Amino acid sequence: MADDLARRAAELRDQLHFHIYRYNVLGDPIITDAEYDRLYHELRQLEEEHPELIAVDSPTQRAGSDLSEDFPKVRHPAPVLSLANAFDEAGLRAWEERNLRLLPAGTELDYVLEPKFDGLTIVITYENGLLTKAATRGNGEIGDDVTANVKTIRTVPLRIPVRADGPPAPERLVVRGEVLFHKEDFEAVNRQQEAAELPRYVNARNTASGTLKQKDSRITATRPLTAYIYSVLDSVGIVLDKLDKQWDMLEYLREMGFQIPQESQYYPTLSDIIQQLPAWESRRDSLAYEIDGLVVKVNDMRLAIELGVVGKDPRGAIAFKFPSQEATTKLIGVTASVGRTGKITPTAQLEPVFVGGVTVSNASLHNYDQIEKLDVRVGDTIIIKRSGDVIPYVVGPVTGARDGTEEPIRPPELCPFSGDPVIQPPGAVDYYCSNPLCPERVFRQLEFFVSRGAMDIEGMGPETIKTLIDQQLIHDEADIFYLQAEPLLELERFAEKKVQNLMESIERAKDRPLSQFLASLGIDGVGSTVATLLVDHFDSVDALIEIARQAKAAEAAFRQAAASLLQALPEDLSDEADSVTRNVARLRDPLVELAPRYVDVQDIDVRLQRLLKPLYETIGAEADDIATPLKNLVDVAAPLLRIDGLGPVLVENIINWFADEHNRQVIHKMQQAGVKMHAEQKVAASNVLEGQTFVLTGTLPTLTRDEATALIEANGGKVTGSVSKKTSYVLVGDSPGSKAEKARQLNIPTISEAELQAMIAAG
Ligand SMILES: [Zn+2]
Structure with missing residues (x-):
């Protein structure tokens, strides 16, 4: 026992001396400060309990010093x-x-x-x-x-x-x-x-x-x-x-x-x-x-x-x-996942390590660009960090701990799920599976589409989606709305009750508000905030498809007009001034680079002339007439570009998404299945009903209870639950309850939905 303790103390002394040397002399520590503290603390405790173990060369016998020769x-x-x-x-x-x-x-x-x-x-x-x-x-x-x-x-x-x-x-x-x-x-x-x-x-x-x-x-x-x-x-x-x-x-x-x-x-x-x-x-x-x-x-x-x-x-x-937010561990491998956009994301597989209060065995590596920048290799000792609720991520490798067996990490050449070639779009940091119908992409897309916060289809968890894809019952989001109970009942683990619930929740999902529907589509950058902005300006999916179609046509016309300018350019632009290359980039992406600056501008031709001057001078061209097609593009895209909160790149994403043939087919199929794709009629607001209190009873012919309440409140009225002397009107629908009777007893007027509408319309 005593021998064991002495051995442990010696071991700790050796380790600490080694790490002190790495830190102070080599400037290349291979453990984190927190781990150093742990070792130091263990030695200190051992020495406190067994003072006979204190060696003259123990690191605990030397206080830290940061003295420098430069100062008195x-x-x-x-x-x-x-x-x-x-x-x-x-x-x-x-x-x-x-x-x-x-x-x-x-x-x-x-x-x-x-x-x-x-x-x-x-x-x-x-x-x-x-x-x-x-x-x-x-x-x-x-x-x-x-x-x-x-x-x-x-x-x-x-x-x-x-x-x-x-x-x-x-x-x-x-x-x-x-x-x-x-x-x-x-x-x-x-x-x-x-x-x-x-x-x-x-x-x-x-x-x-x-x-x-x-x-x-x-x-x-x-x-x-x-x-x-x-x-x-x-x-x-x-x-x-x-x-x-x-x-x-x-x-x-x-x-x-x-x-x-x-x-x-x-x-x-x-x-x-x-x-x-x-x-x-x-x-x-x-x-x-x-x-x-x-x-x-x-x-x-x-x-x-x-x-x-x-x-x-x-x-x-x-x-x-505090529990250390950083720890070192070994990188045993990297797995690649494919998201709904096809983006391939690397994840570090780690030897499990305790950090920030929990044991983690994988960590984010962001993207392959980042891996290259950090020079992380499989087999490396790496530092990972976990702070708060943030997903643990790799800070970097400890290069001093390498023994030469580490292997560099390259992006996969083929999609690990579909075997399709992996591409890196020009200018992009990320890599993508090139197949839009890659089963993993489809799975991720469907998983997102039905999730809570999106279309919120209960009973359609990842396992169910996987089964439905495997059984070829669904291939895209629209197929969900064509599911029939019969074939489902034949599947394993699909009992009658479960199928019935699923069919009901799919039915309910057909009626989601337009903003919720838009946010479910998985358009890059379009979450619920942006979706709400869109619905403020467009009252249907058709309106978005129409603006996208027109914008793409206007963009194509612009490109054609600009082609002659671009053709006149030297092939290798590297000798040209920055202002020229910048202009070329603008011509190539007019929707993002040009259109936004000319919304609500009168003299586009003059301004464009001025902007492109360096380019015109370089190619010795007379002012080409690209102002007119640009004007068209601006006019067409303006309703989107004008929306406060939508940047040009987001506008382009939205246009590209709704112009995409596959996406339009899926939308059309959903429309055919009865999925709602237009905004609720906006309730006109007024204060016509101010000071009036309403009670609702029975089923109204067109409005739901929520809609009737919203209508009354939007016009300044109040809705309460029970009839009293203070009630102004009782709004009565089909099969009214006891409230209608109570109204008669108290001599409170009852009105129909039509009468309510008339009351509001009359002002
Ligand atoms: Zn794939």
Whole structure:
């Protein structure tokens, strides 16, 4: 047993030394920080329980140091301590129990919870209110003097108190805090990098560190660093008994003018904190800054001091680390799935790994372009990330862990489902199965069409769809509406009740609102929001088919007119000016590149002439007459282009979809089967019925109850459930209930649907 523990400790020491070397010397870590922490923590715990196992070369015996030769050194007035870690509730409880054992019986502990910043520790000295020195943590005792750089950080006061009514500045105040980038600012820094065609920074913490340690503080000043202050390391001249609680100290620092983490909270017991942990974890992504956990501090600083220090860590505080959002594992393969548009999506198959609180065995690779960019290979050790509810994705390979057996990943040449050639349309990032009737595409399309939120056909799950496709009972969405009960009953697992329910839900689906129907078609970019916009402007599918047909014809006419221009161009355009190649692209895709800019423009010919000038000059052509066909195209497509919220690419998608022969056939077949393809008649609104209260009873000749209610409400009236003296009218249909009788008793007028309509029409 003792031997086992000694062996384990030695093993951990070796592993940690190896990873420290990879991280610090080679700059190429092969495990994540969180995994390093786990190993370190295990060794530390082992050593705490069995101090005889502590070796002189144990990594736990060396505090981290970030000292650099570029800066003068500063000795801190008190050790800048690190924190022990807890990874779960049990770890926190054990920490409290250990503390309580060290304190007089009956002591009760309350706590302050602070975010654990993923930044760089900083120690700042104020003398008589003036900032005189700022240093990095260094090795905890001596740090680098970065005063000039810290002075450029606007959230660090140069003089305290910042406001005249703040507490008086003590003779000396040394505070501890953290320097970091807010997420938003880090993104801005990266945008600047991109604009300057420089590589993006990957890690906010490392970038903050590099920025703080610039030799030229003018560079630091250009970067939006910020600083949070959370404790007093040393002081002379503060009445300390006023400040013997961590919570009061934060308030004191805030009054002085320091930026304090807003999210810090006081909790009377550890159980209160534990209860809040899940909420904190889900808030993590919405915070302005990166955190990797929380810090729990004993609120009573006298007790905290009494508890003392173990190793390099004070007992009075502990870091609670969130489950790591990153982990390393092995990529064992890549599978390709085919979606309803035919798009082929690669998915990483992983050796199962625990990350972000769950075990995952596959992760998203986005697309093959991304795979190539990341240079991920099968057999690689890879880093995956899972944050919040986001699908886990591959961050990248650990190239240092390669042994040469890894295999590059290529997009499939043939569709894994239908065996058809895979194509990459010009300019597209994604690969597609080339066969529109690929059974997998059809399956995905049908699965989407019937899903909840789309046509919502109950009883038509993936298994049922698969069976129906296999039995050749359906080939497309329209076939669903032609299904008969008879052949279904002969299938396995299709009992009478099930078939009957299915037939009924298919029948109901024929009557979905037009916007719901449009959103079910799976047109790229047309979800329920866009579908609703379309219905606001087009009252039927036929109207959309008609505009698509006309737009395609106008587009073809334009292309023909533009062909002579394009023919006159040199074959290789690479020597031409950007303005010329840009114009060529415009001529090739007039619907997206030209039409949108001329909607509601009078002098298209003049403007077009001006736009295409560089092109005309290049080919030495007189102004060709493409203005007229373009005008036609604009006129035809304008009703779509004018809709606020539809971009040109989306408009083109919609036009292409409704112009497609196969799609039109499917639509036609559905129309024949009785699927509703026009908008509800819009209810005209008025306030004719204002102040009137209606009660409905019986079956109305044309309106449903919902429609009648909507009609009354749209015209300012109210609908209630029961008849009373306050009821103005009772709207009576066929086989009315007791409400009609009640109306007679109370002498309330009864009216028919026709009378209601007349009432509204009369105004
Ligand atoms: Zn296919």
